[in-house]
Amino acid sequence: NAGVTQTPKFRVLKTGQSMTLLCAQDMNHEYMYWYRQDPGMGLRLIHYSVGEGTTAKGEVPDGYNVSRLKKQNFLLGLESAAPSQTSVYFCASSLGQVQETQYFGPGTRLLVL
Amino acid sequence: GENVEQHPSTLSVQEGDSAVIKCTYSDSASNYFPWYKQELGKGPQLIIDIRSNVGEKKDQRIAVTLNKTAKHFSLHITETQPEDSAVYFCAPTRDTGRRALTFGSGTRLQVQP
Numbered sequence: 001n002a003g004v005t006q007t008p009k010f011r012v013l014k015t016g017q018s019m020t021l022l023c024a025q026d027m028n029h030e031y032m033y034w035y036r037q038d039p040g041m042g043l044r045l046i047h048y049s050v051g052e053g054t055t056a057k058g059e060v061p062d063g064y065n066v067s068r069l070k071k072q073n074f075l076l077g078l079e080s081a082a083p084s085q086t087s088v089y090f091c092a093s094s095l096g097q098v099q100e101t102q103y104f105g106p107g108t109r110l111l112v113l
Numbered sequence: 114g115e116n117v118e119q120h121p122s123t124l125s126v127q128e129g130d131s132a133v134i135k136c137t138y139s140d141s142a143s144n145y146f147p148w149y150k151q152e153l154g155k156g157p158q159l160i161i162d163i164r165s166n167v168g169e170k171k172d173q174r175i176a177v178t179l180n181k182t183a184k185h186f187s188l189h190i191t192e193t194q195p196e197d198s199a200v201y202f203c204a205p206t207r208d209t210g211r212r213a214l215t216f217g218s219g220t221r222l223q224v225q226p
Contacts, residue, residue: 092156
């Protein structure tokens with residue numbers, strides 16, 4: 001039981017390049033989340049999904065897109081990376097309901113030059 | 114949305130001392146109050162939570178107390194150890210009309226050996 005895994009662990013992009021971050025969970029969780037973490041700002045919600053085929057915007061969705069084609073996977077896309085998107089990205093999943101425990105992945109460190 | 118503030122932002126204690134972190138929230142309908150711990154280089158992990166019908170909850174050296182009237186709750190760590198050094202986040206929420214947590218900006222706890 002691997003829990004929540006994230007791919008890749010670290011990536012360097014040039015401004016304007018695109019990439020996809022992959023999150024996978026093997027706990028059969030309904031809800032999945034993408035957060036970004038910047039120094040001194042805690043965790044900010046980018047997008048989330050309450051089930052396969054559904055997505056919703058969070059607090060800071062601009063510049064990102066997501067897809068949840070399979071229940072176990074949640075993809076975060078950057079169409080045209082900007083230096084302001086340099087951050088650490090965390091994926092999380094939970095059984096369902098906001099009061100369920102969120103299980104986080106190890107994070108992806110992204111540097112946009 | 115929920116306005117969440119944590120104090121202090123950094124806290125340094127000697128090993129064996131106690132540490133207290135306070136979380137203030139704005140939504141009077143909040144009824145679920147979790148604390149997450151993030152160790153260096155890892156994703157956050159739930160360490161303790163409390164619901165609005167309970168005033169205090171303990172789990173070994175950690176405890177959470179809730180003051181719903183004043184809209185704040187606190188994390189208490191007794192007999193601190195070096196492995197308690199981490200960033201702690203609160204994420205108060207309510208179970209209706211919410212699909213995701215709003216995290217505080219975090220408190221960095223340093224336990225000096």
